[in-house]
Amino acid sequence: xxxxxxxxxxxxxxxxxxxDNDQPVSTGQFLAETKIEARLTRIVTLADYCGCGYGAKxxxxxxxxxxxxxxxxxxxxSELTAQTFYENLGYQTYGSKYLEDGEYCQSLVKTxxxxxxxxxxxxxxxxxxGLLGCYLYLTKNN
Numbered sequence: 001x002x003x004x005x006x007x008x009x010x011x012x013x014x015x016x017x018x019x020d021n022d023q024p025v026s027t028g029q030f031l032a033e034t035k036i037e038a039r040l041t042r043i044v045t046l047a048d049y050c051g052c053g054y055g056a057k058x059x060x061x062x063x064x065x066x067x068x069x070x071x072x073x074x075x076x077x078s079e080l081t082a083q084t085f086y087e088n089l090g091y092q093t094y095g096s097k098y099l100e101d102g103e104y105c106q107s108l109v110k111t112x113x114x115x116x117x118x119x120x121x122x123x124x125x126x127x128x129x130g131l132l133g134c135y136l137y138l139t140k141n142n
Contacts, residue, residue, distance in 0.1 A: 016061040018054045026054035030062045036072040043076075059089055066112050076108045083108070 014030040028043035040062050045055045066074055078086055080097065083106050087093070091108035098105055 014062070014065060016058045016065070018057055020049065025049040026058050028055075028058040028062055030065055032071070033075070036070075037075065038066055038071045038073070039075045039077070041077070043082075055085065056089060059086075063110075063112060071112060074110045074112055076110075077105055078108055080104045080106055 016028050016030075017024050018026040026043075026045040026049060029041045031039045031041060033039050040059065043055055043058055045052075045058075063074065074091075076086055076091060077100070080103075083093070086108045089110075091110045093106050093108050095107045
């Protein structure tokens with residue numbers, strides 16, 4: 001798996017790794033692209049462990065990190081052989097297929113909803129709106 005590292009590894013990468021005993025069997029990287037968009041990359045599972053759900057666990061762990069850090073959207077640039085895997089995890093294709101490093105690839109995207117933050121903001125707006133309504137009612141009727 002060490003051949004799957006690149007220049008981003010020293011600066012802005014967050015990893016998820018699944019181990020079988022002491023051996024890493026699946027890994028993936030999170031890269032922040034903007035303040036609200038990020039990319040998952042180099043999601044790899046050793047051949048003997050494919051089909052065991054480890055790639056999905058890595059992807060879901062990175063999605064959890066994405067949500068917690070406040071990112072809105074994730075993209076993946078996938079080889080065509082893995083496209084269905086990502087679609088089954090809720091990713092949608094966009095753009096045309098393209099050739100990268102001799103492999104045909106497809107870009108996919110998934111919106112990561114920030115329910116907790118949105119709910120907190122909605123509750124705050126409702127409380128402030130309610131207080132403002134009470135204030136206006138009381139000042140008008142007194």
